[in-house]
Amino acid sequence: MIGSLSGSLGRIGQVALFQLQLLKACGPALLRPRLVVHQVYNCGARSLVIIMLCGLFVGMVLGLQGYDLLARFGSESALGVAATLGLLKELGPVVTALLFAGRAGTALTSEIGLMRATDQLTAMQMMAVDPMRRVVAPRFLGGVIAMPLLAAVFNVIGIFGAQLVGVTLMGVDKGTFWSQMQNSVELRDVNEGVVKSLAFGVICSLLAVYEGFNTTPTAEGVGLATTRTVVVSSVMTLLVDYMLTAAFLKV
Amino acid sequence: MSANRSLEVGTGLFVLLGFAALGFLTTQLPGGKLGFADNSASFHVTARFDNVGDLKSGAPVTMAGVKVGRVTGVTFDSRDYKAVVALAIDKQYNHIPDDSWANIETAGLLGAKYVGIDAGGSETYLADKGQIDNTQSAMVIEKLVNKLFAAFASKPETPKP
Numbered sequence: 199m200i201g202s203l204s205g206s207l208g209r210i211g212q213v214a215l216f217q218l219q220l221l222k223a224c225g226p227a228l229l230r231p232r233l234v235v236h237q238v239y240n241c242g243a244r245s246l247v248i249i250m251l252c253g254l255f256v257g258m259v260l261g262l263q264g265y266d267l268l269a270r271f272g273s274e275s276a277l278g279v280a281a282t283l284g285l286l287k288e289l290g291p292v293v294t295a296l297l298f299a300g301r302a303g304t305a306l307t308s309e310i311g312l313m314r315a316t317d318q319l320t321a322m323q324m325m326a327v328d329p330m331r332r333v334v335a336p337r338f339l340g341g342v343i344a345m346p347l348l349a350a351v352f353n354v355i356g357i358f359g360a361q362l363v364g365v366t367l368m369g370v371d372k373g374t375f376w377s378q379m380q381n382s383v384e385l386r387d388v389n390e391g392v393v394k395s396l397a398f399g400v401i402c403s404l405l406a407v408y409e410g411f412n413t414t415p416t417a418e419g420v421g422l423a424t425t426r427t428v429v430v431s432s433v434m435t436l437l438v439d440y441m442l443t444a445a446f447l448k449v
Numbered sequence: 450m451s452a453n454r455s456l457e458v459g460t461g462l463f464v465l466l467g468f469a470a471l472g473f474l475t476t477q478l479p480g481g482k483l484g485f486a487d488n489s490a491s492f493h494v495t496a497r498f499d500n501v502g503d504l505k506s507g508a509p510v511t512m513a514g515v516k517v518g519r520v521t522g523v524t525f526d527s528r529d530y531k532a533v534v535a536l537a538i539d540k541q542y543n544h545i546p547d548d549s550w551a552n553i554e555t556a557g558l559l560g561a562k563y564v565g566i567d568a569g570g571s572e573t574y575l576a577d578k579g580q581i582d583n584t585q586s587a588m589v590i591e592k593l594v595n596k597l598f599a600a601f602a603s604k605p606e607t608p609k610p
Contacts, residue, residue: 235460243463275561282478347467354470373519374561377507383478392471 216408219330220338227335237340241302241403242348248301249294253352256289257281257359264360265368274370278379281360286383286391290353292439295398298345299431303406306337307427310410311420319411334411338403345399346392353391390446397438402431491518491537492577496551496564501532502587504553504562510536511554512566517542520564536564538575546571547579553587562587 227234260281268274310333313319319329364370406427413423501523510518518538526533538545548569553562566581575581 235457238464239456239460242467243459246463246466272556273560275556286474286478344463344467347464347470350467350470350474354473371509371516373507373509374505374563377505378561380478381505385475385479388474388478391474 212412213404213408216411217404220335220404220407223328223330223335224339226331227339230336233332233336234339234343237336238343239340240305241298241337241341242344245298245301245344245348246351249297249348249352250355252293252297253290253355254359256293256352257285257356257361258363260284260289260356261360261363261368265364265370274364274368275374275378277360277364277368277370278375279382281364282357282379282383283387285353285356285360286387287394287443288439290356291349291391291394291398292435294345294349294352294395295402295435296432298341298348298399299402299406299428299435302341302344303402303427303431304424306341306403306406307410307413307424308420310334310337310407311413311423314411314413315415315417315420317415329411334407338407341403341406342396342399345402346395349391349395349398390442393446394439394442397442398435401434401438405431405434490540492540492543492575492579493521494536494538494575494577494579494581496534496536496581496584497526497529497531498534498551498553498584498586499531500586500589501534501553502555502562502589504532504534504564504587508561508563510538510564510566512542512545512568517545517566534564536581543574543576545575547573547575547581548583549575549581550583550585551581552585555588 261277264277264280264284265274268277268280310319313329313333319333322329322332361372361375365372365375409423409427409430413419504520504523506520506522508520509516510520518536520534521537522535524533524535525531534551536551545566546569548571550567550569552565552567554565555562569583
């Protein structure tokens with residue numbers, strides 16, 4: 199009991215120390231933007247299709263469920279507001295983060311983990327190349343840059359998905375859908391989503407590179423690290439989401 | 450090198466798309482003017498109301514429950530303290546008598562406000578830049594409840610037999 203407690207406490211400390219090291223390496227990494235661009239492509243551009251597809255479906259489901267619920271109170275005209283706020287504040291950032299952990303986080307972990315298992319990272323150190331700067335920091339930065347952009351694309355596609363179902367299928371008036379939305383959504387709501395997606399980007403990318411960098415250098419170790427990335431990233435995303443929501447509602 | 454180039458172009462496109470999405474979210478959703486409405490050929494008339502409730506630009510205009518047009522603007526006239534509502538009515542409905550009534554109505558109990566037109570009996574019809582003179586304001590629930598309570602309060606107690 200005491201042992202496992204100190205073990206998990208030690209893990210938290212390790213992640214925090216790793217974060218500090220990583221931040222120190224981020225400055226020099228930004229001086230070589232080509233590496234970061236490569237990682238933005240890997241994490242962002244290659245996740246785009248799955249993000250758009252999921253955004254469309256989540257938006258369509260919101261349109262359907264929202265219509266069904268609101269129609270009971272005879273206020274279908276609020277469908278645009280309901281779907282948009284749901285997407286902007288919660289579903290957009292959270293679902294994007296979960297997909298990001300599954301699609302990009304696992305790729306980062308297994309890539310770095312395999313480098314560790316095949317001693318590539320050690321070889322770099324032998325050649326006086328700091329793997330933190332050359333390998334880890336660009337991947338972290340790429341993930342942090344890509345995540346808010348992916349969430350924004352998810353939101354826009356989701357809103358049009360909700361419109362597709364709500365207006366075209368269910369017959370809510372198009373002008374009402376948009377004018378009610380534009381009158382009720384505030385810039386603050388959009389900002390909340392952007393702040394959340396940035397925070398989730400940091401969490402998912404950090405955990406992914408941490409697990410990869412500190413993996414047990416065996417085939418089994420890389421597999422375990424990849425699994426842990428998805429599990430821990432997802433749980434942390436949902437936990438931090440609750441805390442951020444509470445913080446935003448207080449303001 | 451060419452593979453590297455296409456990678457950079459792909460990244461650029463992705464970042465551009467992301468920022469375009471962010472721009473859409475920040476500028477078009479809060480108080481955006483983009484209508485996304487079907488702008489079929491229509492003619493424009495105005496109607497002046499004492500009170501429009503929370504009628505919004507983009508709300509439908511209906512006759513006998515069928516949509517015939519759309520509200521394109523709600524402004525306040527500081528000279529006679531009335532709300533001026535601009536309506537765009539589809540070209541095909543050009544046989545609306547000019548003494549018709551324009552009412553602010555509510556979809557359901559809690560729904561959004563829209564404009565309903567009741568046909569009048571005049572031989573002349575509404576045309577572009579015309580004005581609807583007969584209007585009926587929005588029913589404001591709070592005022593109605595107040596009136597109801599006032600009516601109850603002023604009623605003398607009837608002694609029970």
